[in-house]
Amino acid sequence: MKGWLITLEGPEGGGKSTQIALLQEYLKQAGIPCTVVREPGGTAIGDRIRGILLDPLATDMAVRTEILLYAASRAQVVEQVILPALRRGEVVLCDRFVDSSIAYQGFGTPWDREEVREVNRMATGGLRPDRTYLLDVPVEESIRRLQKRGRETDRIEQKGRSYHERVRQGFLHLARREPDRFLVVDARRPIQEVFRVLKGDLEQLISLSREGEA
Numbered sequence: 001m002k003g004w005l006i007t008l009e010g011p012e013g014g015g016k017s018t019q020i021a022l023l024q025e026y027l028k029q030a031g032i033p034c035t036v037v038r039e040p041g042g043t044a045i046g047d048r049i050r051g052i053l054l055d056p057l058a059t060d061m062a063v064r065t066e067i068l069l070y071a072a073s074r075a076q077v078v079e080q081v082i083l084p085a086l087r088r089g090e091v092v093l094c095d096r097f098v099d100s101s102i103a104y105q106g107f108g109t110p111w112d113r114e115e116v117r118e119v120n121r122m123a124t125g126g127l128r129p130d131r132t133y134l135l136d137v138p139v140e141e142s143i144r145r146l147q148k149r150g151r152e153t154d155r156i157e158q159k160g161r162s163y164h165e166r167v168r169q170g171f172l173h174l175a176r177r178e179p180d181r182f183l184v185v186d187a188r189r190p191i192q193e194v195f196r197v198l199k200g201d202l203e204q205l206i207s208l209s210r211e212g213e214a
Helices: 016-029 044-054 063-087 098-108 113-124 139-149 161-177 191-213
Strands: 004-009 034-038 091-095 131-136 182-186
Touching: 004 016, 004 063, 004 098, 004 191, 016 034, 016 091, 016 131, 016 191, 034 063, 044 063, 063 091, 063 098, 063 113, 098 113, 098 161, 131 161, 131 191, 139 161, 161 182, 182 191
Parallel strands: 004 091, 004 131, 034 091, 131 182
Antiparallel strands: none
16 A cells, blocks of 8 residues: 655744644544654654754854754654655655755755755655645744744744745745645635645545555
């Protein structure tokens, strides 16, 4: 049985974690095996790397270091969690994947995008998502949602408005480049509305895939 790699991407505060939790519950109720991972992290090693990457005090981190640390965490979660789940025929819901590295380091920083892609091709062994849900919010709304959380912002969240605008435009650029893989959703819409859109698309994706295997 084929597994599906479903990634959720987008600017900070887009509601990825909320939608993943809803999709996970839907899949559970439907009797469809599911594994959820987040990036960076998702493994014991990856979570330690995550602590370094998001540390608000690590302000002197070089961009090259940042790129390689994200890729290292990703390599571990692909090898240890994602590939085994896909081999078992599960749906893998991934909170961020390679597109985040391209958007944040290739557009936000910016760094050579092809170099970011090449590092991540090595990290993932060329693994690509079957579908990517881009939960898009304007920067002003993203900042408002982060402030509403009432917690200390991490190193990435603390970067300036212009950085986050470049990141958002980077995500939209990637979506335009691969319209067959991306589904862009206005994440300002009510949570249940967004969920209905994602759920409907995921149902169709799984149904079509199963028909192809029959």
